[in-house]
Amino acid sequence: MSIQPGEFASCSLIGDRKINQDRCIRVDGNSAVLLGLGDGMGGHPRGEAAAQVLIDTCQSYFNRTPHPILNPSSFLTRLLHKAHENIVAFGYDQHPAIDPRTTAVACLIQKNVAHWAHAGDSRLYLLRERRVLAKTIDHSYVERLKQQGVITARQQKTHPQRNYVTRCLGGALVSPDITLGKHKLASGDILLLCSDGFWGSIGEEEMLNTLFSNLPLSEAIQSLAEQAAHKAFPDSDNITLIALRMQQADNTHTRVTEDKTEAQTEESNLAQAIAELQNAISNFESETKQEKE
The missing domain is CATH 1.10.287 (Helix Hairpins)
Structure with missing residues (x-):
């Protein structure tokens, strides 16, 4: 069965912050779609600029790559490395020079397969029939502690260093390690990219119930974002979601x-x-x- 990208929605809220440092994008080609999201790191100057450079690189690199993309994994790795180089160059061009950084997650949908790459703690979820079929594993200090059995998942949510990421774009002079993944898609699947301001406040069961309700995808995304902001008040982070539902091709x-x-x-x-x-x-x-x- 042939499937194609169908219903699409995105939402970005500033939360209880002074500025919104999250950015996201959807880019369409003849035979492929690229989704991208970045969460500028507030502990470094101009995090919002780093996230914007990532988004600009997603658009320009995707548009100048012939479609269909022959090697999706290589494309995504090079895309994030190129974004990293552009962020470092942007920082050097400032007076005085600065060190902006951002998390990154990108997903290429092509030939009924989702290919993704990420660095940091912005996430991708692949959802099917009210369950999480696949998701990215955060590059963070607390995730490493949980993997080692030092802390539990519950302790992870309240750990004082829960916002410390171990990988990002920008900062280091060498290209960061990128984690890749892929999965075949089916009609009705939902691909969700989000920043930690969202997944840090909304549980998976609540997320699944809302996304697989009878609501249009745009209303479901808006509702989830607002719930996340409400639950985290008065210390809500920026909250950004971008979602795409697959459908049977006509x-x-x-x-x-x-x-x-x-x-x-x-x-x-x-x-x-x-x-x-x-x-x-x-x-x-x-x-x-x-x-x-």
């Missing part, structure tokens, strides 16, 4: 085009056969007339 136009082409071919073949028959009859009559003469 092949009606393709079938009509194919049927029309076949009909035109048959008409052309019939006309050619008639012409050849007429030529044969004409030649036969001409030869018979010559023999009589």
Whole structure:
């Protein structure tokens, strides 16, 4: 079964912060879609600029890459490395030089498969039939402690260093390590990219119940963002979500085009056969007339 990107929605709230340092984007191509999200790091100057450079790089790099993209994993890795280089260059160009940083998550949807890459604690969720089918694992200090069994998932939520990420774009002179993932898609799947201001306040069960309700995707996303801000008040972080629901492809136009082409071919073949028959009859009559003469 062929599927394609369908319903789309995004939402970004400032929360209880002075500025919104989150950025997100959707870029469409002939045979692929790219989703991107960055959460500028507030502990460094101009985090919002770093996130914007990431988004600008997503658009420019995707647009100048031929589609379909032959090697999605290589494309996504190079995309985030290029964004990192552009962020570092932006910092050097400031007077005085600064060190802006951002988290990053990007997802390429192509040929019924989602390919993703990330650095930091902004997340991607692949949701199917009210369950989490796949999600990214945060590059963070508390996630490392949880993986090592030092703290529990509950302790992770209130740990004093829960906002400390171990990977990001910008800052280091060398390109950061990028974590990749991919999964085949089915009709009804929802791809969700979000910043930690969202997933830090909303549980997975609540997220699934809202997204798989009868609400339009745009209303579900807006509702979840507002709930996250309300739960974290008066210390809500920036909250950004971008979601895409997959749907079965409509092949009606393709079938009509194919049927029309076949009909035109048959008409052309019939006309050619008639012409050849007429030529044969004409030649036969001409030869018979010559023999009589």
